[in-house]
Each structure stands twice: as structure tokens, then as C-alpha cells.
Amino acid sequence: MLGNEREKIRHLLVIQDLEGRRTVPLRETTYSLGRHPANTIVLASRSVSMQHAILLRVTVPETDQYGFQIIDGNYKGKGSTNGLFVNGNKCYSHNLRHGDVIAFGSNKAQAKYYAISNISEQVFSESFDVEDLSGFFSEQASPANPFQTLAIDPSFEAASESALARLASFPELIPNPIIEMDFEGTVTYLNPAAALKFPKLREVGTQHPILTGLLSGVNNVEKSSFVREVEVGTEVFEQSVLYLPQSDLIRTFIIRDITEQKQVTAELRQRDRLLQAVAEAANYLLGEMNFETGIDLALAVLGEAAQADRAYLFQNHLHPVTKELAVSLRFEWTRSFVTSTHQHWQNLPYQTSGLARWYTVLSSGNAISELTQKFPIAEQEFLIRDGIQSLLLVPLRLENEFWGYLGLADCTFERHWSRHEESTLLTMAASIISTQQRQQVEEKIRYQALHDVLTGLPNRLLFNELLSKTLPNATRKGESLAVIFLDLDRFKVINDTLGHTLGDQLLQNVAQRLKDSLRGGDTIARWGGDEFTILLPRVNDIQEVTQVAQRMLQALEDAFHLQGHELYVTASLGIALLDQNSPDAETLIQHADTALYYAKDKGRNNYQYYSVSLSAKNPELLTLEKSLRYALERDEFTVYYQPRVNIATGEITGMEALLRWQHPEMGLVAPSVFIPLAEESGLIIPIGEWVLRTACSQNKTWQDAGLQPMTIAVNLSLKQFRQPKLVEIIAEVLAQTGLEAHFLELEITETTAIEDLDFTRTVLENLQQMGIHISIDDFGTGHSSLSRLQLLPLHNLKIDKSFIQDLTRDVKVAHIIKAIVGLGQSLGLKLTAEGVENEEELEFLKSINCEDVQGFLFYRPLSAQKATEILESKQPTL
Structure with missing residues (x-):
């Protein structure tokens, strides 16, 4: 103090920031x-934190004087961003002395502290600049020492730390709980809010959650203050802790009750966890080829994410x-400690x-979301039998039906399922149903x-x-197997005369009879x-195969009664056995x-076994194939002409x-003999062009x-017809020979016509536009029908000679020919x-109004x- 006289100490803080300099009496x-x-x-500088520091008045023990202590940070214990510096040294708290210079993060915001005596209240109250006080005191104070400073006793710092515990902010009135505890763990102070909120805190002491860990906690942190979260029962609080080692004091206050916030945060975390689980489960469901494996993985992810003990999928069905x-x-899916049910x-x-409910x-x-005790x-x-304490169920609906x-389920405690968990389960249910639908579609497609x-x-x-899977098994077991190729005899005639609808029904009935005639384990497939x-x-034993073949032929012997028709059908069978050939x-x-x-060459309605002799070419055939390559250039080919005659006129x-x-x-x-060789080798294209040019000429x-x-008819093979420049080649031949297009008739087989119907239509339309006539040759030997051929621009239909040959031997064939003529x-x-060879055939054809014959x-x-001689003889005489 100043001499023996008690003097009043005045405290000033001179602020220097971007707004200038000002003096603040404290x-x-x-x-x-x-x-x-x-x-x-308020400090005007961007380097200053929103709340940078606290200035506390602290009493000097055993005096009526006081000083000030400055603390870095805010009331919650959060430090400033850029720090607090006193006389150039960074500090967290400091007892101010006269002349101390305080920097708030940078030199753009500073303050200087003064503790001055011998200043009247009047002067202290006026607005003045502390730098001008020297002139004032030269008149009223001791000239020797006009600026008397506060001499602080060494015990002041300890006292000030103790005083800090009282945070001169009216703790008794603050609604937030404030608690003080010494380093022995004894509660030294509770404000009214703390006593009301935690009534047993003094009794419980350091065992109370509010005080638990504080003594050890303050020894493990660098700063004098920190913030932590504390759980008291079901409530969660944010607690600020400030400790002062010099004064043996730990002061803490509850900033706020964050129970609801923690619950919201926990729910959000749980939601994110569940959403991630749904995404992961969806990947399993989409990525796994095996549906069951995908479901198992998805349930495991769901159960873990929901922290449940069981995850189920139930499916509805009819009781067996x-x-x-x-x-x-x-x-x-269950946790490891849970027994499967x-x-x-x-x-x-x-x-x-x-x-039923x-x-x-x-x-x-x-x-359904309930605790077990609330269920009926x-x-x-x-x-209870399964140890379930709470259950959550959501429906699975497949194509608007309740599918499952x-x-x-939780077996550990009674759990109230959250809306996020129910929503997640519904999303998962939708993914599972989507996967089930996809599986059904895939199975259907397959x-x-x-x-x-x-x-x-x-x-x-x-x-x-x-067949590919069966072969290795047969080889490994030393067994043989048989492959049978079956073709219905003249089935297409039924399609053409009675329509595809009835033909399809007949195929279904035939397929069932053939299937019923097989042994268990045998397979029949529709080849086409x-x-x-x-x-x-x-x-x-080969006899086993023979018996199956005979049963299949016998299965077709009885008539098929469809739509008022009595239909008979036979089949030809070819059999190959697994052997070295x-x-x-x-x-x-x-x-x-x-x-x-x-088998068909043998007269149909029989079976034949394959032997090497059936497919082996004889030496003569090999020689013929070689000779064919030179036949055109050696002029070995010739063209013959067969007249077509009108039945009515004979012309x-x-x-x-x-x-x-x-x-x-x-x-x-x-x-x-040689046409198939020409087709196989590709020679049919130049040979066919030669025939076309020769015939037109x-x-x-x-x-x-x-x-x-009259017209000249020329056959086109499949390879000829499919060549890209067919139309151009024909146009060139007509131009070179001088023959008008409408005197040329091109013949193609049914097989050629229907192989690619769109391609055929395009080519024939181009030929028709040129004026060329189009004819279907050998009708009845392919797999087409008039209903399909009518889509093509045709002019003539030639009934295959095989029908004419059977005309007088089989009354059914006569009906077929009549139907073909009528429909055509x-x-x-x-x-x-x-192929008309006798008068009986001719008379029948005449009776059904067939125009022409060959x-x-x-x-x-x-x-x-x-041919020229015949045509000349037919010329009318003048």
C-alpha cells in the first residue's frame, strides 16, 4: 500500500484497436x-474471437483492496482462437499488474492495465485519456512519485485463484448448476441450482457422475479448463470444468442439458447406420446369383446394423x-449367443x-411393433419360448398379395423400436420383394x-x-447312351390344310404321347x-433302345380326335449310339x-440305327466332286426342258x-447326286448363272x-438366292439375252423362301417390279405353310411329285391335294x-380344277x- 495511509486504488484499462484508443474504468x-x-x-479486430477473454475482479486477502485477473476464453471454458498474450507471453490466465500490456491475438487489438491511487472520484468519472494524467497529477500528487502503483502481496495470486471460484457473475442467481470441489474430493460449494438438480451430490461425493473422474481428469489435460459430457441416469449434460492448482480448487458448472440432443444424434447415427446397411444388403441381393445366399447376407447386415438379436423372413403358403x-x-439370422428357432x-x-391377429x-x-408383455x-x-422380449414385423407383398x-427381435432387453428401424425394415422388405420378383422373372425367362x-x-x-452333362457320366460309368432324332411324316400337310391352330394342338398331343412312352430319366425335346x-x-443293351423306339411308333398309331377331325400321324426315327464313331x-x-x-428313304414310319456306311462317301463320289470343279469350263453341262401343259387345253x-x-x-x-455337291462346294452359283443365261437365250x-x-422356268438354289447381287445378275442376263422379263419364271423351294422371310419378301418384290414371275417349287416338302407364303409376291405353286405318286394309294393324300389346290x-x-404319270392322276387333278401339270x-x-421340234409341231397351221 502507499505509506501508512489507506488510499483508494482506481483500475483502468486503455484499449487500442481499429476504432482507436479509449479508456475504460473498471x-x-x-x-x-x-x-x-x-x-x-467490444474489441474491433477480426483477429479477436467472438468472446476472447474474461476479466475477473479478485479480492486481496485481509484487505479491502482488489485486483483483476484476465482469463483466456469464454465462460464455457472454450479458449480463444488466436490466444491471449500479456507482456508478450502467451498465457491462459494472469493476475494483472500496473503497466501490463495485453494483446488479444495480434497487435491490432491491445490493452494496457493501470492501478492508480490519489485520483478523486470526480476525475475518475470524467472522460479522459490516461496518457494525460501526468499533467493532472503534477498539480495534486506527490511530485516525487505521482503514479503510485498497487503493490501486490505474494499471497494475492493464491487468493485471487480462490476468488476466481466465485466468478463475479452472481452464481447464486445463475440457473445453471455450479459446483466447487477441492483436490481432496470434498464438495465446498453448491449454488441453489446445483442443490436442486443434484440433491444427493454432497452425500455421494466423487462417486456421483457429475464429479466422477474430475480429480484424475484435471491431471491429464494441458489446459486449466475443459468441457466434457456427463450421463446422470437417462440425462446427458455438457459440463465445463475449470481447475486452479494454486488454490486447490476445481470449479464446474453445467452448461446445458443435452439429453434430447444426444438422443437426436444417436437416432441420426442409427439412421445412417441402418441406411448403410440397406444399401449393403441391396448390393448382396442384386449381386448374388443365388437368391438364398443373398437373403442370408442381407439379414445378417440388417441384424447387425439394427443391433437386434434375430432377423427373420417368414413366407406364407398352403399347409401341406x-x-x-x-x-x-x-x-x-441370430447372434452367436441366441439359439435358432x-x-x-x-x-x-x-x-x-x-x-390370426x-x-x-x-x-x-x-x-407389428410391441414389447412381448403387451402381446395377447x-x-x-x-x-417367450424363443426368449423374445420385443418384436418388430413388417409385411412382404408380392404382386399385391400378402406373401410373408x-x-x-430383441432377446436382451425390452426395446421400443424406432421409426428409423421400422422404416429400414420396410425398405429392406421392398428390396427383398424386388429381388424375389426379379428371380421369378429370371426363372421364367430361363x-x-x-x-x-x-x-x-x-x-x-x-x-x-x-446331353453335354450326361456324356461324361456315361463315359465314367462305362455305359452307353442313345440319341434319337424323330420327325413326323408329312405333318406340314395338316398345317397347310387344317390350319396352324389345329396343327399346334396335334403337336401338343403328339408330344405328350411320346413323353409317356419313355422310360424314367429319359428326355424328349422339341428340336423345331x-x-x-x-x-x-x-x-x-441295344434292345432297350429298340423297345423305346417301337413304343414311340406304337404311341402314334391311334387316331387323334381334334376339333371334329380324326387325324393320323406317323414318324420316322434315326438312332445314334455313343461309341467310337x-x-x-x-x-x-x-x-x-x-x-x-x-428311315425316310426306307418308306417312313420306321426307325433306323446309324452306321458308318450311311455317311461315308464312296471313291466314285470323291472323284465326282473333283470333276465337278472343271465341268463348267469343259462344257460338260447341258440344259434340258420339260414342258408344262394346261390340263384343259393340252397346250x-x-x-x-x-x-x-x-x-x-x-x-x-x-x-x-451332283447338285448337293455343287451346293456344298459353292459351285452352284456360277453353274446356276450359266443355266439362267442358257435358258433365257x-x-x-x-x-x-x-x-x-411362253415363260421359261429356272430353279434358284438357296445359295444363289442369298447372293447379294442376285437382282443385278438377273437384270444383266435379261439385257444380254434380250429376253423380256415377263417371259422368265424363277422357282425357289419352300425352305429357301422361309429361311428369312423379310429378306425373301424384299428380293421377290424387286424381281416382281421387273416383271419376273415367281414360283414355289416342290411345295409340301418343306416346313412352310400357305398362310406364311401368302405374304410373298408369288404367281405359281408347284405341288411336289411325292404327293402325286401317293395319290392313288392313299385316299388321305387326295384330300390333301384337293385342299392345297383350293387354298392356292x-x-x-x-x-x-x-410328276404326273398316269391317266388316273390326271383325271383327279382335272376334277379339282388344277390348271397345269408336268x-x-x-x-x-x-x-x-x-423341245424345239415339239414346239414347232404345236404351232397352229395357217
């Missing part, structure tokens, strides 16, 4: 300093015995098992891809797959059209097909060009000779019957010279 017990306008002392609606547990939840009828609630689209007694029995339900839509039998793809393939996987799937099918055509209405090969050594080679020669104009005429087509009854194929 009269209050507490000041807050910072950039925010709500502070007691009573046929009433029941439910069964299909998938279940899968066997308890199988085939439970809703009505008789006590679960579940069906009512869930089928209406609502969830009958339902509690199920849940998804559930979570079934359709592997089965024939009409008959329901496996198709070619599945048959090949089964009226062709079937049969796999006999276990063959120890047919060692793989491709060869087996190829050889069975070869044997099939051999020749056209000629058909027929290719012949005069081999220099073998003589005349039949077209049925001959027809033009006849016209130039004054003979009656209704479509505006001109009908020509091929055959040995009138003319055999003629050389150009002979």
Missing part, C-alpha cells in the same frame, strides 16, 4: 472481452396337409396356431429360353446342355417344327439326323429348264423363230402338279433340239 466484478457486440468490452393358409420361417416356426396355420394386421399393410397371451407363448413378413412354348418340352438348347430329339442316358454330342446328333433321313404353257451333267467317263450324272431363240411366246386358288396362285404322262425332259 468498476464491475466481471467483464467479457471479444468481437461480439454482446460483450462488456390341411391346405389352409400357413406360415413358415424360411430364413433366419427355425424348427418352431414351420407350417403354422394362422387360424389354429394363435397367429398377425395375419389380419400384416395383410392390411400395417406393422397366445402370441406371448410363441415369443420380415422381422427383427424356363422360356430352355423350353418350347407350345409343348412345354425342353428345347434344342436345353437338350444340348443335358415337327422334329423331336430323345436322350436315353442309361443304355446297357459317335463320341461326342455334336456327332451323336448329326449321326441320328443322318439315320433319320435313311404347252411353259418350259422348265433342268440341268444335266454329261460326265466324260461316268456318263449322265443324276442331278440328285434359248427362250429368246424360240421367240425369234416365230414360235408361240383362293390366294390367286396358279397350280402346277409335278410329268412323264405328257413329256419327259427334252434336249433343246427335241
Whole structure:
């Protein structure tokens, strides 16, 4: 103190910031300093925190004097951003002395502290600049020492720390609990708010959650203050702790009750966890090819995320015995300490098992979310048996039907399920149903891809797959197997005469009869059209195969009664056995097909086994194939012409060009022998063009000779017809030969026509625009129908000679021919019957109004010279 006289000490703070310099007399017990306008002392600088520091008045023990202590940070114990510096040294708290310079983060905001005596209240109250006080005191104070400073006793700092515990902010009136505790763990002070909130705090002491860990906590942190969260029962508080080692004091106050905030945060975290689980589960459901594996993984992710003890999937179904609606547990995930209850939840009828309420609630689209103790007694029995204390169920709906339900259960404690958990379960249910729907669609698509839509039998793809899987087993076991190729005889005639609807019904009935005639384990597939393939996987004796083949032929002997029709159908079968000549799937099918055509050549309605001799080419055929390559350039080909005759008038209405090969050594080679070789080698294209040019040139020669104009018909093979520049080639031939387009008729087979109907239509329309006539040759031998061929621009339909040959031997064939002629005429087509050889055939054709015929009854194929002579003889005499 100043001498022996008690003198009043005045405290000043001179502020220097961006707004200039100002002097603040310090009269209050507490000041807050910072950039925010709500502070007691506002500092104008961006480097200053919103609340940068606290200025506390502290009493000097055993005196009536006091000083000030400055503390870094705000009332909650949060430090400033840029720090507090006193006389250039960074500090967290400091007892101010006269002349101390305080920097708030930077030099742009500073303050200087003064403790001055011998200043009157009047002067102290006036607005003045502390730097001008020297002049004032030169007149009123001791000239020797006009600026008397406060001499602070060493005990002042300790006293000031003790005084700090009273935060000169009226703790008795603050609504927040404030507690003080010494370093011995004794509670030294409770404000009224603390006593009211924690009535047993003094009794419990450091065992109380508010004080637990404080003594150890203050020794493990660097700062003199920190903030922590404290749980008291179900409540959570944010607690600010300030400790002063010099004064043996820990002061804490409750900033706020954050129970609701913590609950919201926990719910948000749980929601995020559940959403992540849904996304992960969806990946499993989408990524796993196996539906069951995907469900197991999804339930595990869901159960873990929801922190449940069980996750279920139940599915509704008809009870296997009573046929009433029941439910069964299909998938279940449990924690390691929980016992599976899968066997308890199988085939439970809703009505008789006590679960009728579940069906009512869930089928209406609502969830079930309850503690076990609140369930009806009958339902509690199920849940208590499994140790379930709370249950959450949501419905699964598939195509608007109540398909089942998804559930979570807790066996650890009674749990109230949150809205996030219910929402997550519903989302998961939607993902599972979506996966189930996708699986059903995929199964349907796979079934359709592997089965024939009409008959329901496996198709070619599945048959090949089964055959490829069966072969290794047969080889490993030392067994054989058989592949049978079956083709219905003249089935297309039924389609053409009676329509595809009846034909499809007949195919379905045929397929069923054939299936019924097989052994258990045998497979029949629809190969296409009226062709079937049969796999006999276990063959120890060839007699077994023969018996199956005979049963299939016998199965077709009885009539089929469909739509008032009595229909008969036979079949031809080709059989190949697994052996050294047919060692793989491709060869087996190829050889069975070869044997099939051999069976047809044998008169149909029989079966034939494949043998090497059926497919081996003889040396003569190999020599012929080589010679064919030079036949065109050696002028070995010639064209013959067979007249087409009008039945009513007997006049020749056209000629058909027929290719012949005069081999220099073998003589005349039949077209049925060398034409397939030409097709196979590709030579048919240049050979066919030569025939076209030769025929057109001959027809033009006849016209130039004054003979009656007529059309010349030329056959186009499949490869000829498919060549890209066919139309241009034909136009060029017509231009070179001078023949008008309407005197040319091009013939294609049914097979050629329907291989690619859109392509065929485009080519034929182009040819029709040129004026060329189009004819379908050998009708009845392919797999088309008039209903399909009517889409093409056709002019003539030629009935295959195989029908004419059977005309007088089979009354059914006569009905077929009559139907073909009638249907063809209704479509505006001109009908020509091929292979007519006797008067009886001619009379029948005349009776059904068939216009034209070709055959040995009138003319055999003629050389150009002979044909010319015939045409000249038919010329009318003048």
C-alpha cells in the first residue's frame, strides 16, 4: 500500500484497436472481452474471437483492496482462437499488474492495465485519456512519485485463484448448476441450482457422475479448463470444468442439458447406420446369383446394423396337409449367443396356431411393433419360448398379395423400436420383394429360353446342355447312351390344310404321347417344327433302345380326335449310339439326323440305327466332286426342258429348264447326286448363272423363230438366292439375252423362301417390279405353310411329285391335294402338279380344277433340239 495511509486504488484499462484508443474504468466484478457486440468490452479486430477473454475482479486477502485477473476464453471454458498474450507471453490466465500490456491475438487489438491511487472520484468519472494524467497529477500528487502503483502481496495470486471460484457473475442467481470441489474430493460449494438438480451430490461425493473422474481428469489435460459430457441416469449434460492448482480448487458448472440432443444424434447415427446397411444388403441381393445366399447376407447386415438379436423372413403358403393358409420361417439370422428357432416356426396355420391377429394386421399393410408383455397371451407363448422380449414385423407383398413378413427381435432387453428401424425394415422388405420378383422373372425367362412354348418340352438348347452333362457320366460309368432324332411324316400337310391352330394342338398331343412312352430319366425335346430329339442316358443293351423306339411308333398309331377331325400321324426315327464313331454330342446328333433321313428313304414310319456306311462317301463320289470343279469350263453341262401343259387345253404353257451333267467317263450324272455337291462346294452359283443365261437365250431363240411366246422356268438354289447381287445378275442376263422379263419364271423351294422371310419378301418384290414371275417349287416338302407364303409376291405353286405318286394309294393324300389346290386358288396362285404319270392322276387333278401339270404322262425332259421340234409341231397351221 502507499505509506501508512489507506488510499483508494482506481483500475483502468486503455484499449487500442481499429476504432482507436479509449479508456475504460473498471468498476464491475466481471467483464467479457471479444468481437461480439454482446460483450462488456467490444474489441474491433477480426483477429479477436467472438468472446476472447474474461476479466475477473479478485479480492486481496485481509484487505479491502482488489485486483483483476484476465482469463483466456469464454465462460464455457472454450479458449480463444488466436490466444491471449500479456507482456508478450502467451498465457491462459494472469493476475494483472500496473503497466501490463495485453494483446488479444495480434497487435491490432491491445490493452494496457493501470492501478492508480490519489485520483478523486470526480476525475475518475470524467472522460479522459490516461496518457494525460501526468499533467493532472503534477498539480495534486506527490511530485516525487505521482503514479503510485498497487503493490501486490505474494499471497494475492493464491487468493485471487480462490476468488476466481466465485466468478463475479452472481452464481447464486445463475440457473445453471455450479459446483466447487477441492483436490481432496470434498464438495465446498453448491449454488441453489446445483442443490436442486443434484440433491444427493454432497452425500455421494466423487462417486456421483457429475464429479466422477474430475480429480484424475484435471491431471491429464494441458489446459486449466475443459468441457466434457456427463450421463446422470437417462440425462446427458455438457459440463465445463475449470481447475486452479494454486488454490486447490476445481470449479464446474453445467452448461446445458443435452439429453434430447444426444438422443437426436444417436437416432441420426442409427439412421445412417441402418441406411448403410440397406444399401449393403441391396448390393448382396442384386449381386448374388443365388437368391438364398443373398437373403442370408442381407439379414445378417440388417441384424447387425439394427443391433437386434434375430432377423427373420417368414413366407406364407398352403399347409401341406390341411391346405389352409400357413406360415413358415424360411430364413433366419441370430447372434452367436441366441439359439435358432427355425424348427418352431414351420407350417403354422394362422387360424389354429394363435397367429390370426398377425395375419389380419400384416395383410392390411400395417406393422407389428410391441414389447412381448403387451402381446395377447397366445402370441406371448410363441415369443417367450424363443426368449423374445420385443418384436418388430413388417409385411412382404408380392404382386399385391400378402406373401410373408420380415422381422427383427430383441432377446436382451425390452426395446421400443424406432421409426428409423421400422422404416429400414420396410425398405429392406421392398428390396427383398424386388429381388424375389426379379428371380421369378429370371426363372421364367430361363424356363422360356430352355423350353418350347407350345409343348412345354425342353428345347434344342436345353437338350444340348443335358446331353453335354450326361456324356461324361456315361463315359465314367462305362455305359452307353442313345440319341434319337424323330420327325413326323408329312405333318406340314395338316398345317397347310387344317390350319396352324389345329396343327399346334396335334403337336401338343403328339408330344405328350411320346413323353409317356419313355422310360424314367429319359428326355424328349422339341428340336423345331415337327422334329423331336430323345436322350436315353442309361443304355446297357441295344434292345432297350429298340423297345423305346417301337413304343414311340406304337404311341402314334391311334387316331387323334381334334376339333371334329380324326387325324393320323406317323414318324420316322434315326438312332445314334455313343461309341467310337459317335463320341461326342455334336456327332451323336448329326449321326441320328443322318439315320433319320435313311428311315425316310426306307418308306417312313420306321426307325433306323446309324452306321458308318450311311455317311461315308464312296471313291466314285470323291472323284465326282473333283470333276465337278472343271465341268463348267469343259462344257460338260447341258440344259434340258420339260414342258408344262394346261390340263384343259393340252397346250404347252411353259418350259422348265433342268440341268444335266454329261460326265466324260461316268456318263449322265443324276442331278440328285451332283447338285448337293455343287451346293456344298459353292459351285452352284456360277453353274446356276450359266443355266439362267442358257435358258433365257434359248427362250429368246424360240421367240425369234416365230414360235408361240411362253415363260421359261429356272430353279434358284438357296445359295444363289442369298447372293447379294442376285437382282443385278438377273437384270444383266435379261439385257444380254434380250429376253423380256415377263417371259422368265424363277422357282425357289419352300425352305429357301422361309429361311428369312423379310429378306425373301424384299428380293421377290424387286424381281416382281421387273416383271419376273415367281414360283414355289416342290411345295409340301418343306416346313412352310400357305398362310406364311401368302405374304410373298408369288404367281405359281408347284405341288411336289411325292404327293402325286401317293395319290392313288392313299385316299388321305387326295384330300390333301384337293385342299392345297383350293387354298392356292383362293390366294390367286396358279397350280402346277409335278410328276404326273398316269391317266388316273390326271383325271383327279382335272376334277379339282388344277390348271397345269408336268410329268412323264405328257413329256419327259427334252434336249433343246427335241423341245424345239415339239414346239414347232404345236404351232397352229395357217
